[in-house]
Amino acid sequence: MKKTKSWAIGLIIFSTLLNTFAQTMYKFGANQLSFNLNSIITNLPLILGFITYGISAILMIAAFRGGELSVLYPIFATAYIWVTIVSNIFFNETVNIYKWLAIISIVLGVTLIGIGSNGAMKYKEAI
């Protein structure tokens, strides 16, 4: 029986995407922020970000039920990839060589952890 289920991994990835969306909303909202209650309540991006953040947290907790923390938690690192893409599209931030290397490294890392979440056991037992 797989220790970490695929649905849990998928849910964490989705939760990470929502998290990135929430962060982007915060960034948009921060531009219109002033410190009085009325402006905060009517700050649509901020409210949307807050709600999305809450949903992503609930999904994360649900996902934790489906697998090991040491496998699911590192998947949050993919947020850096989504943030890089979003920053490039919406905020015109450049993707330099370091960011590319970072993306490649994180993707490889998450893939290996995925393999190590249960596949590795089978290979080891086979030997």
Place this chain on the structure above:
Amino acid sequence: MTTSIYSVIGVFIATIFGAIGALFLKLGADRLKFNFWKIIKNKYLVTGIISYILSTLIFVPSLKYGDLSILYPLVSTSYIWVILLSVHFLKEKMNKYKLIGICLIIIGVIFMGLGN
């Protein structure tokens, strides 16, 4: 931008609270009952949420006043803490794939810091 020592301390503390929060959220999630009162009384879940919120509250301002090339590597240590906590408290198994994977992620986050 120069990195204030408070930023470094802040990120360090936030990272630890974040990892501890994740651990408690996992413990709480495993014991989750789909009943409103049971959820509120789920001590692990509540502790995890508080820890997580605390971590974010310290984290966000700390990141603003520091160089990401220094702060992101600190953030990447959260993956180390979570591995240690998972192995010790959750009895999760380690293997070379997970280990190399974590190293690659840490390297990746450090690169991300350098790229910012």
